[in-house]
Amino acid sequence: MAGGRTGSAARADAKFVEFIDVEKNYGNFHAVRRLNLSIGRGEFLTFLGPSGSGKTTTLNMLAGFERPSQGVITLDGKSVDRLPPYERNIGMVFQNYALFPHMSVADNVAFPLSVRKAPKAEIGPRVIRALEMVKLERFKDRKPTQLSGGQQQRVALARALVFQPTLVLMDEPLGALDKKLREHMQIELKQIHEMLGVTIVYVTHDQSEALTMSDRVAIFESGNIAQIGTPDALYNEPATAFVAGFIGENNALDGVVERVDGDQCLVALPAGLTTSAMAIGGISPGTAVQLAIRPERIAGSGEPANNRFKAIVEGRIYHGDHQRLLARLPGGQVLTVKVSPDAAMATGETIDLSWRTIDCRAFPAGAAPDGNTPNTGSVT
Template sequence: MAAKAGESEKDGAKFVEFIDVEKMYGSFHAVRHLNLDIRRGEFLTFLGPSGSGKTTTLNMLAGFERPSEGMIRLNGRPVERMPPYERNIGMVFQNYALFPHMSVADNVAFPLSVRNVPKSEIGPRVVRALEMVKLDQFKDRKPTQLSGGQQQRVALARALVYEPTLVLMDEPLGALDKKLREHMQIELKQLHEMLGVTVVYVTHDQSEALTMSDRVAIFETGVIAQIGTPDKLYNEPATAFVASFIGENNALDGTVERVNGAECAVVLPDGLKVIARPVGAVSPGAPVQLAIRPEQIKLAAEMRDDDNRVSATVDGCIYHGDHQRLLARLANGQILTLKIRPEASMANGAPVDLAWSVGDCRAFPAGAATTNKH
């Protein structure tokens, strides 16, 4: 049996279990040897690029797809052959999927009606659901009379009205503009904390995943490259792919000169030598990719004796309000991005000395295969 993807750091029983799950579409391996536990009440996000397997995994949990191999358990019961309507799962989609001819209240009531809930109970439960998403005053309107954000709230109320044990969300904020999307992220997280329901969320937006999640599972080519809390993934990426996919990252190619315990010396193409923390199987003579976050690179005035030091040339400065992004070109032509004060003045072509801590620079094996890991 393959090693399990990272356990949640929260207390609580396993609520969802994927056990050696595989999904094939003909000869295409969409999901490979997936072993994953989801804790009751947590907000877990599946994050990854298109085609990485995150939506396929969500659809198998929902019952829209059946695993080619393996088992899925929900609250201890195998569900991989159970139809979706028997799983007591709420779904929220990017396109809202509201009935345009029905009122907001009727849209929210629909899941109760098809479950033959007594009419005397439907009205009060619809009101409570709409109050949760702050839309009770719009209950008589049609979906087309609402904004995109309001329609998404209706879809959320409809998913919650029958009190499901699990809510699945597939890119639910993807159709909203940036400001509204950020506002809805906060509202969804607050709602999750208030209700305590288990949420599995799919997105390709890494900022969204970091903002909302208790844990994030990063998918790459059908497997989980790494799973953990947002700060763990950002500060301790397990692979070069994770380092590049979560947050901003400077990637430099080099060759290992020597390895000394928790440090390795790496030679860049122009002969410049830097010291880094090796992550994974790193050995002398092997190609590696260095990863350094923009905020971890400092200017000369902030240098320490034990820092890596490089000389570069200013290649551009981009204003971002609370900071500027400085583009600095190394002698080998590679460009580093760092963040500097908004009032700093750096002319194009000017020389600049940069530094970064050894502990903030990671060396990953170049082209290493991804595996499910903690």
């Protein structure tokens, strides 16, 4: 199996994969717009975004299933634009597993070695090592139809890794699994990545999946990368309203900027309310903005905060380890607030809410990525 390098140590080669001014057009439709992205050796990078945002098209260009309309893609310093998929030394794991139903588990895993004409004496031991890695060595003689969905996914993963690829691409690989099994497989995939140090590029529309497994996440929107960074940076410091809404749960409030003071601003809300917030993007007095506040960053009046409001409880949702309150501000806007599971707040009760300025971010309303602006991504 590959390497044994951890993800953090392996990223010394910051440009193991590069997209340089890459575009993909289908007629007049721009699926990917001037993408510039660097992926480090040994990194676990996830492409995250809604359907049609360009993430799968980008993965397919890297795999060789699609050709860029313009630009260059390099792997380990060499252009792969004209190489067919089988010459790129890339492993692929698909959502539908793509296993051969008439072959045994061992034969499925051995297939990439056979087509690469590996010595027969090596194939058996390498297949067993790959199956041991995914804890399926005792199922080697079974057919895929005799396995559960999670076991089939492990076979697909073993097959993708058995020929020691330099890069593994995964396209929604856990999408067909139930929630509990999907969460278990997320942990296993991350452990395998840390053990082998192989570079993984992963595609999903599930933000929880992306935050759980990734070293970095690239958030796609309308063919652009809206933002790229570590999971905690994307969650705590979203660069756009789209990113704030797509990563984690978020309260969105509409307002108008009254005053800007350095990196902060004062925002007027309906019913004469005002709040201070961090000013993100091109904001000036009179700018219509959307405020983003995480439910867990809204506190009761006993907490230190710059912004304080009265609100009426309109509903409670019990989640076991916490409750979600639906609280209406005087201007009619409703906030979701994360509170203790033991908090006793009745529907119709008036409560005090507050948040710190640093936890509230103001974005220009309706801001969208500029299709003429290059996207950039680098390992940090």
